[in-house]
Amino acid sequence: MVTVNGEQKNAAGQNLLAFLKTEGYEPERVVVERNLDIVPRDELEKVVLEDEDVVEVLRFVGGG
């Protein structure tokens, strides 16, 4: 299981980009931290989630 924003998700084996899209996130609008490291935008597709990964997804909304 992968912990995403504190919730258990059955996402091991998926690449991060695919996972984000499945969860309804827009990849351009999020910052993703995996096991305390920021994942660069162009590496989202290369990173494959592993069992026990801890992922934080911060979604940005417009306005400023």
Added chain:
Amino acid sequence: MEQERKLSKDADPEKDVQEGKSLPDQLQIEDPEEVKKQMQQILSKEELDRAFDARFPKEMQQKFRGARVAIAGLGGLGSNIAVMLARSGIGHLLLVDFDTVDVTNLNRQMYLVPHVGMPKTRAILQILYQVNPYLDYETVQAKVTPENVKELFGGYPIVCEAFDKPDQKAMLVRELLGQCPESTVVSGNGMAGVGDSNGIRTAKFGNRLYVCGDRTTDVGGGVGLTAPRVALCAAHEANKVLQLILQEDS
């Protein structure tokens, strides 16, 4: 129509006003350097320092004076943050924006009618020199991209994200955390509409990121951006900056 309401009793506002140095009738100077000079003529550094002495403990002032803070974006968040940090006496501010002041900015940004059409970097300087003409302000009129993030913000211990578009916000935060390991990032996320003031909060995300806002209300939702809630979020960002500065050596 100009209106000044007079009180019926003891209505002599002139009586208690000490003799002050008056501003020019119309401040039409455009060059920020000229504004700075004029303001320095009106208010001496010693006079301003004495005022700060009366308000802040010396140690706090020294920390603020020695601090370097960058602000990316000079819209509703950034223009408010810049003014609040200048009022607090932050010694050096880096101010970055590519845009010019638009009429639609007047509902929530610090700019005034005479600033419409002016680059925001220039307009904010005019304002900041009138707030405190003795601080160091550096401006860059440029669009922030992943390629120039390090050149612009590298070495700054604190960077405020103050953009308005969500993809730009995410890009900047991602790149700062990835490319500028010495920077702590303070970001604004979610302040549209007129929802509950207490919905705006500051939360820590990882070790080097603070996110201020309600995290949900999107300007795309058709609720617009209003001065109070944008200023609330800006104040959260500015206050976190001050907290970080005071914590720095402790």
